[in-house]
Amino acid sequence: MPPLWAANATAGSQWVTSFTLTNDDGTLMSIVGKSFEFVVRASATDTSPTPLAKVTSSSATAAGYITVSTATSSLQVVLSPTATSGIPPTGSWHSLWLDPGLPDATLHLSGPFYCQAAPAP
Template structure:
């Protein structure tokens, strides 16, 4: 992907399910070969926070916070956060990052930005 990491901001209601799809492209615009790659999406209180675990962390293994779905043919990564995860955020703006091969020497931050959340009215 050219000019990594891609800068992108998003907003959701706290306590709502959130999902985003990312198509991964090489510098020449062709689909990136992502077979065998691992992915991780994290939200942290600040950009310098290194606490483990992060405030929110999802991978291809589903948890109460969400999951990542990878389509190697279409070179897409879908990130889904559950209402449980977004409820942790309340009102505010926090940094997030989508990583490819996290924890590896070739770890690459694909997308980063601000994850904005706001309270929603009760039903």
């Protein structure tokens, strides 16, 4: 996975993306017993206690969820329409964390999160 990755979503729509985690040598990373968090903040330096959107692998919320497959070392991140409707068009920044809140928490990727409106049907 690239360390810097730009995400694009449509405001008010479900956003779904998948990642496969690999080691430096290309082999699948062992993610058994690991937890994940995907967060969208107002900026790359925002440290406010309430992000624009946050989903985890531990439980689903109104913002969405993360599904983990240990067999394929993959994640599916889902943000709900409620979550994407609260993200401004530009300036937001996202991060995917492995074992967030632990001393060995690892940032797997981050980058701008663009959330544009779309014309109504």
